[in-house]
Amino acid sequence: MAAMPATAPTVDPFLDQVLARHGADASALVQILRDAQARDGWLPPATITYLAARLGVPRARVEGVAGFYAFLYTSPAGRYRVLFADNVVERMAGSEALRERLCTSLWIERGKVSEDGLVSVDTTSCTGMSDQPPSLLVNGRAIAGLDERRVDEIAELVREQVPLDAWPAALFAIDDNVRRRDVLLASDLAPGEALRASIARGQDEALERAGNERSWRERMPALPQGPALTLEEIKHSNLRGRGGAGFMTGLKWEACRTAPGPVRHVVCNADEGEPGTFKDRVLLARHADLVIEGMTVCAYVVGASSGFLYLRAEYEHLLPGLRETLARRRGAGLLGARIAGVPGFDFDIAIHVGAGAYVCGEESALIESLEGKRGIPRNRPPYPVTHGYRQQPTVVNNVETFCAAALVAARGGDWFRSIGTPRSAGTKVLSVAGDCARPGLYEYPFGVTVREVLADCGARDPQAVQVSGPSGICIGAAEFDRRLGFEDLPTAGAFTIFDGSRDMFEVARGYAHFFAHESCGFCTPCRVGTTLLCNAMDKVAEGKGSRHDLARIERLNRLLQASSHCGLGHTACNPVLDTMKRFRPAYERRLCSTQFEPAFDLDGALARARAMTGRDDAGAHLLDESPGAAEAERAR
Amino acid sequence: MSGRESFLLDGTPVPFAPGETVMQAALAAGHYIPHLCYHRDFKPHGSCKVCTVRAGGQTVASCTLPAQPGLEVESATPELEDNRRTLVQMLFVEGNHFCPSCEKSGNCLLQAVAYELGVLSADLDHLFPSRPIDASHPDLLLDFNRCILCELCVRASAEVDGKGVFALSGRGIGKHLIVNAESGRLVDTAIAATDKAVDVCPVGVILRKRVGFAVPIGRRRFDVAPVSAQAKGDAPRPPREKERR
Ligand SMILES: Cc1cc2nc3c(=O)[nH]c(=O)nc-3n(C[C@H](O)[C@H](O)[C@H](O)COP(=O)(O)O)c2cc1C
Ligand code: SF4
Ligand code: SF4
Ligand code: FES
Numbered sequence: 003m004a005a006m007p008a009t010a011p012t013v014d015p016f017l018d019q020v021l022a023r024h025g026a027d028a029s030a031l032v033q034i035l036r037d038a039q040a041r042d043g044w045l046p047p048a049t050i051t052y053l054a055a056r057l058g059v060p061r062a063r064v065e066g067v068a069g070f071y072a073f074l075y076t077s078p079a080g081r082y083r084v085l086f087a088d089n090v091v092e093r094m095a096g097s098e099a100l101r102e103r104l105c106t107s108l109w110i111e112r113g114k115v116s117e118d119g120l121v122s123v124d125t126t127s128c129t130g131m132s133d134q135p136p137s138l139l140v141n142g143r144a145i146a147g148l149d150e151r152r153v154d155e156i157a158e159l160v161r162e163q164v165p166l167d168a169w170p171a172a173l174f175a176i177d178d179n180v181r182r183r184d185v186l187l188a189s190d191l192a193p194g195e196a197l198r199a200s201i202a203r204g205q206d207e208a209l210e211r212a213g214n215e216r217s218w219r220e221r222m223p224a225l226p227q228g229p230a231l232t233l234e235e236i237k238h239s240n241l242r243g244r245g246g247a248g249f250m251t252g253l254k255w256e257a258c259r260t261a262p263g264p265v266r267h268v269v270c271n272a273d274e275g276e277p278g279t280f281k282d283r284v285l286l287a288r289h290a291d292l293v294i295e296g297m298t299v300c301a302y303v304v305g306a307s308s309g310f311l312y313l314r315a316e317y318e319h320l321l322p323g324l325r326e327t328l329a330r331r332r333g334a335g336l337l338g339a340r341i342a343g344v345p346g347f348d349f350d351i352a353i354h355v356g357a358g359a360y361v362c363g364e365e366s367a368l369i370e371s372l373e374g375k376r377g378i379p380r381n382r383p384p385y386p387v388t389h390g391y392r393q394q395p396t397v398v399n400n401v402e403t404f405c406a407a408a409l410v411a412a413r414g415g416d417w418f419r420s421i422g423t424p425r426s427a428g429t430k431v432l433s434v435a436g437d438c439a440r441p442g443l444y445e446y447p448f449g450v451t452v453r454e455v456l457a458d459c460g461a462r463d464p465q466a467v468q469v470s471g472p473s474g475i476c477i478g479a480a481e482f483d484r485r486l487g488f489e490d491l492p493t494a495g496a497f498t499i500f501d502g503s504r505d506m507f508e509v510a511r512g513y514a515h516f517f518a519h520e521s522c523g524f525c526t527p528c529r530v531g532t533t534l535l536c537n538a539m540d541k542v543a544e545g546k547g548s549r550h551d552l553a554r555i556e557r558l559n560r561l562l563q564a565s566s567h568c569g570l571g572h573t574a575c576n577p578v579l580d581t582m583k584r585f586r587p588a589y590e591r592r593l594c595s596t597q598f599e600p601a602f603d604l605d606g607a608l609a610r611a612r613a614m615t616g617r618d619d620a621g622a623h624l625l626d627e628s629p630g631a632a633e634a635e636r637a638r
Numbered sequence: 639m640s641g642r643e644s645f646l647l648d649g650t651p652v653p654f655a656p657g658e659t660v661m662q663a664a665l666a667a668g669h670y671i672p673h674l675c676y677h678r679d680f681k682p683h684g685s686c687k688v689c690t691v692r693a694g695g696q697t698v699a700s701c702t703l704p705a706q707p708g709l710e711v712e713s714a715t716p717e718l719e720d721n722r723r724t725l726v727q728m729l730f731v732e733g734n735h736f737c738p739s740c741e742k743s744g745n746c747l748l749q750a751v752a753y754e755l756g757v758l759s760a761d762l763d764h765l766f767p768s769r770p771i772d773a774s775h776p777d778l779l780l781d782f783n784r785c786i787l788c789e790l791c792v793r794a795s796a797e798v799d800g801k802g803v804f805a806l807s808g809r810g811i812g813k814h815l816i817v818n819a820e821s822g823r824l825v826d827t828a829i830a831a832t833d834k835a836v837d838v839c840p841v842g843v844i845l846r847k848r849v850g851f852a853v854p855i856g857r858r859r860f861d862v863a864p865v866s867a868q869a870k871g872d873a874p875r876p877p878r879e880k881e882r883r
Contacts, residue, residue, distance in 0.1 A: 051820045060802030062818035069807030069816075359809070376806070381684050381702045523787075523813035525685050530728035533811040534762055554762075561724050564697040565687040601763040 014052055016041055021056055028057045029392075031067050031374030032357055035074050036315075043083065043141075044075035070376040070522075072126065072358030073142065073315050080115045080122035082160045085139045088125035089132065089277040090512045091435045091498060097136035100153050101125070107157040121160050127360060127516060128277035129316040132435035132498070133179045133442045141166055142318050145173050176319065178284050179442030182458060184429045185421065186289075186405055187445045193291045194336050196299050196411040201342055203235070204228025229303045233259065236303070236407060238415030240427035245271055245363075245400030246470070246494040246569070251407060254397060257387040259304040261395035266306035268297050268349075269391065269398045271368060273314045275360035276471035277516055278496040279433040282401040284443050286313075286320050289405060290327040294351065296404025298336065299411045300397055301349040309351035310391070312368050315358050324353060360520035364568050365398040367522065378524045379568035402431055402495070422448035426487035434459045436468075436499035444497075448487040455497060456482065463502045466584070471496035472513035473573035476506075476580035506581045507588035511539040513577035521570060528571030531562050535575060541601050542592050550598045552582065552589065645709035647671075654705040658874070661689055661701040664713075665873040670866040671713050672722050672751050674729075674840060675788035676701040678874045680797070683789055688725050688751065692718060723755045724762075731764045732811070734783035741850035742842030744858030748786055749841075750865040765811070772817070774825035778836065779845045785815050786841055795835035803829045815843070 020037040024030035038053060039045050045068050054061035068074045075083075086092070086101045105112050105123050115122040129144060131137035137146040140156070143166060152173065159169055180187055204227040237252030258266060270293060274282040285293060297309050313320065328351060331337045341347040354372055356362055362371045366380035369391050390396020399407070406428055410418045419427040426448035432455065435441045439460030446455070456464050468476045469486070470493040477484065477491070484491050500509060518532035535558055538551050559575035566572050582589055605624040612622050642653040647664055654663035659682055664671050674686040684702040691700040692712040700711065712718065729748060737743050769782040787806065792815075795803040803824075807816045819826035829835065836844050855861065859868075 047820045060796075060805065060818045061820065062802060062805035062807075062816050065816055066805040066807045070809050376809070381682075383704075518810060521810040523808070523810045525687050526725050526728055527687055529787075529811055529813065530732045530765075533765065534728070534731075537763060537765075557724070561721050564721055565690045565699075565725065567684065567687070567699075 017049065017052055017056070021053070026057060027374075028059050029372075029374040031057070031064065032071070032371055033354065034374075035064075035068055035071075036355060036357055039074060042078075043081055044077060044079050047076075050076075067374065067376055070359065071356075074357050078115055078119060080120060081163075082121040082166075083139075083141055084121065084123045084156070084160075085126040085129075086123070087127070087129040087131060087135070087137045087139070089128035089516065090509050091132040091278055092128070092135045092137065093512065094436065094504070095135035097148070100136055100148055100150065103150060104153050104157055107154065108160060120163070126316075126358065127275065127520060128279075130274055130280040130283045130314070131176070132278050132280055132433065134177055135435075139316065142315060143174060144176060144316065144319050146176055174319065176287075178288055179440075180284065180288070181434070181440055181442040182444040182446065184445040184447060185409060186292075186402070186429055186431060187443065189289070189292060189405075189409060191292060191295065191408065191412055193295065193331060193334060194342065196295050196408040197302065197336065197342050199412045200232040200299055200302055201228045201344060203231040229259075229305065232299065232411055233303045235415040236410055239410040239418035240415075240425075241403070241406055241410055241418065242426070242488060243400055244402035244406065244430070244494065246276075246473070246492075248488050248492055251399065251403055254387055254399070255300060255303050257385075258306075258395045258397045261388040263388075263395050265308065265392075265394050266301075266304050267391045267394060267396040268300045268304070268306045268309040268351075269365075269368065269372070269396055270297055270309070270311045270351075270401055270404055271363060271365065271398055272317065272401050273312055273356055273360075273363035273368060274317070274401070275314060275363045275520075276473060276494060276496050277513070278435050278468065278471050278498040279494065280435075281431040281433045281443055281495045283317055283320065285401050285405060285431070286317065287323060290324055291331070292405045292408050293401055294327060294331060294337070294404075296399075296406070296408035296411075297351060298341065298349060299408055300399070300404065302341075302347060304395070304397055306397070307348055307350075308391075309349060310372055311351055311353045312356060312362070312372060313353055314356045314363075318355060321353065321355070328353075359522070360516075361522040361568070361570055364570065367568070368398065369396065376522070378522050400494075423485075423487050423489060425489050430486060430493065431495055432486075432493070432497045433495050434497045434499070437461060437464065437501035437504070438499050446486070449485050451483050451485050452477065452491070453482040455486075456499065459499070461499045461501070464499050465502045465504060466500045466506055466509075466581075468496065468498040468500070468509070468577070470494050471498070472516060472577045473569065474576070476510075476577055476584065478584040505588060506585040507543070507592065510577040510581040511536075511543055514539050514574075517570065517574035521574070522568075525565070525567035525571060527562050527565045528567065528574060531558050531566075531571070532574050534558060535578065537601065539578065541599075542589065545592055545594060546599050546601070547589075547593050548599045549593065552593075555579075555582070643707040645705050645707065645711060647711045648714050652705075658705050659701055660691065660693070660703045660705050660709070660711055662874045663705045664700070665869045668870050670869040671700050672754060672865075673701060673872075674747060674751060674786060675790065676872075677790055677838060677840075678872055679834075679838075680790065680793045683793070686725065686729075686786070686788060688722050690718065690721060697721075719755060722751075723757050726752050726755060726757050727759075727761050729786045730757075730760045731762045732767070733785060734766065734769065740784065740842045741845060742784070744855050744861045745853075746842060746860070747840035747865070748784075750860035753860070754865050769814070772824050774823040775829065776825070777831040777847055778824060778829065779847055780815075780817075780824055781843055781845065782815060784841045785843045787813055787815070788840060790838045790840065791815070791835040791844060794838040795829070795833065798834040799829075801828045801833070801835075803827045803833070803835060 024034050050064050054064040110116045113124045131146045134146040136148040241251040242248040339348045359377045361367050362377040364379050367377040371377040386396045422428050429447050432444045514536050518536045521528045521532045523529040541547050562571050644651040644653040652667045673689040675683050682701040684699040689700045772780040792804045795801050803818050808814050817827050
């Protein structure tokens with residue numbers, strides 16, 4: 003093995019403390035690296051070497067994990083790291099100009115660390131603040147509702163090197179913007195109510211149903227049937243997952259419950275990375291008890307003893323509130339050993355904070371990340387319900403799914419399925435953003451039309467709506483009578499509005515860059531294809547595109563759909579194809595008339611040679627036959 | 639073979655042993671399905687996607703697809719072959735591949751699969767990445783320009799050599815191979831020229847120094863016979879043979 007370099011200290015108390023906090027367990031590597039980074043603002047090579055040696059894993063493995071996540075830095079990043087959220091809604095709200103303003107006032111170039119190592123300004127993917135753009139993160143802490151005044155204030159604080167904790171609290175204020183409540187957002191369920199209802203269900207019918215149940219899983223002797231009966235309610239409710247795929251929640255829980263294995267896990271997917279969505283942020287801020295209650299009900303049903311809440315790094319500001327909720331529930335006997343007094347009902351939840359990777363919202367990548375690895379989606383089957391965290395049976399559900407499940411547990415399946423439509427039971431919380439007077443959270447029973455939502459949020463002259471974010475579907479005005487629900491327009495919640503002044507080509511180009519940036523790189527079609535798609539869109543944007551490029555984009559899409567490893571690659575071309583179909587003129591007017599135009603600029607490629615030889619005469623250029631070139635040549 | 643269960647590959651019955659994937663069973667029966675990241679000595683990985691077939695109404699990687707009795711698998715269709723060509727072209731434009739000057743030419747699986755599929759040009763726009771080579775090691779050379787990120791060296795070094803010399807870092811198009819040393823140089827790792835990781839690279843990244851042209855071009859593995867004619871050589875070894883090793 004390579005010798006430890008002389009620069010690495012033999013003992014590093016800070017890092018040892020970090021390691022101890024996580025039991026020196028390599029499966030907590032993402033958390034360890036996050037904490038280790040707190041000292042220097044980045045992970046110097048010696049830190050990586052030290053951690054690897056102490057954890058007893060190859061150094062390259064630690065470096066590989068550090069290199070995967072956007073918020074883990076393997077090169078110095080500035081003592082103040084400012085990252086402007088860069089999704090289309092943020093740009094529409096003027097984020098680019100504000101970013102330039104900050105760069106100018108700090109005398110730095112975007113993406114480069116200032117020479118004194120004080121500050122860097124760059125961009126990051128959507129931070130879940132589309133209801134109050136423009137927004138940014140400074141050392142991981144969110145600031146929303148930016149304007150010139152606020153940007154100047156931030157510049158001043160950085161220049162004066164004011165520690166982040168001493169920045170005015172008002173800067174970090176975040177609005178919840180709840181605009182329309184239905185059963186979920188208006189819920190006044192008391193902590194423990196859904197759990198007690200679940201347990202009581204068993205007491206009522208225990209005698210009838212005892213006997214024909216397998217006993218080992220019903221390890222709560224006093225109340226043997228509560229879990230099975232609550233599962234029946236969840237199944238009966240027709241609740242479907244709110245995270246995108248819409249899988250029947252009851253079936254998922256049942257599969258986990260019946261999977262062999264002594265230890266089961268419940269994971270709440272709070273990675274909410276889809277550009278334009280922020281509903282999980284608000285649910286976790288205002289309804290944390292409901293989320294945790296749903297997770298605990300799930301643990302009761304499937305017999306899980308361990309739980310995780312996978313919180314995206316951008317939502318670090320929610321941590322104090324979440325920790326407080328967990329502590330309060332432990333105190334009230336709603337988490338920990340013998341929950342609600344039921345012997346054997348032991349369950350607790352740990353919070354795992356992500357480190358900047360959209361793909362970690364994919365459930366198997368999320369589990370890899372929980373295990374301290376690069377967030378690469380697994381080969382499936384087997385699925386997490388049988389082989390999840392540590393290859394043990396695991397339920398992964400979205401934040402909103404757990405909220406709805408808690409309501410079902412408290413009020414029953416009949417009540418829930420009476421809301422919404424036949425194939426889409428219940429309500430959906432939408433993250434409404436973009437061109438409208440009142441962006442924010444809107445909860446509707448499934449079946450609501452796009453037009454109704456547009457009217458409620460005060461959208462003027464809407465041209466298009468991106469339903470469910472870039473991995474969803476982009477619809478035009480002719481389709482505004484379509485209904486949200488699994489029958490027609492399935493949605494994970496994002497509802498991004500574009501008025502008549504917006505250029506839909508640029509919208510799609512932005513989304514193409516998002517997918518390329520977030521591709522995990524595991525499989526060839528997505529790793530290379532998303533970048534080729536960006537390049538093709540950029541070429542069209544520069545006015546160099548031809549019909550050939552559009553045909554090539556369609557071919558790329560077929561390949562991505564047919565052979566990508568996970569949903570990211572499958573949907574990466576959606577925004578481009580949807581807008582190409584519905585807003586064709588936005589593409590056509592950018593094309594040059596030729597059938598083919600090379601992407602490679604032959605003459606440009608000689609620029610370095612010209613610079614090196616100090617030549618710029620006609621002989622040092624390739625012949626340009628375009629009209630005007632000859633004239634320019636003569637004028638030289 | 640009688641009595642074994644089988645699935646259909648392009649209409650031909652292919653017998654399989656329990657636990658085998660479609661790829662493993664097909665190769666064992668002498669049927670070639672184009673592949674790059676699959677290797678008979680390692681657990682299938684499923685990243686290159688060149689082996690994608692159509693089965694049960696879906697397109698899936700055949701190297702990770704468990705064989706099932708009666709499963710109907712399509713592989714040699716124009717649509718699937720076309721997808722494979724594009725995937726191979728993607729790998730060519732992602733790196734810097736100058737076959738005529740590469741000492742792996744003729745032994746290179748990427749080149750062989752490209753010939754097999756009739757890939758005549760890259761067709762896509764080259765990305766021209768900048769990937770400096772690592773010549774630090776006295777016996778070995780790393781030319782990252784040709785890396786197709788199949789992770790075979792990663793798996794071999796961890797599972798067979800027990801050293802963990804290689805790993806991947808970065809993500810998306812920035813994903814890249816790294817070595818297990820703070821200096822980032824191969825010479826500072828525990829690698830040896832006799833390691834399995836050195837042999838397993840299907841392209842010209844991990845090269846032994848001073849033997850590049852010991853076998854002249856024209857007499858190399860894929861000069862002798864196209865890759866499709868060597869399917870059986872890629873089949874999983876029968877367990878008995880493995881034990882003897
Ligand atoms: C690239 C990608 C990103 C995803 N991101 C999220 C996410 O942020 N939150 C989420 O709940 N589900 C996300 N999903 C879906 C999850 O894989 C999974 O289906 C979901 O968490 C299951 O929960 P549900 O049944 O409650 O919807 C994502 C899927 C993919 C392919
Ligand atoms: S489709 Fe993209 S994100 Fe998904 S595994 Fe492949 S490279 Fe990774
Ligand atoms: S070096 Fe060779 S074996 Fe390793 S990942 Fe690259 S191509 Fe595969
Ligand atoms: S050989 Fe199957 S994905 Fe590479």
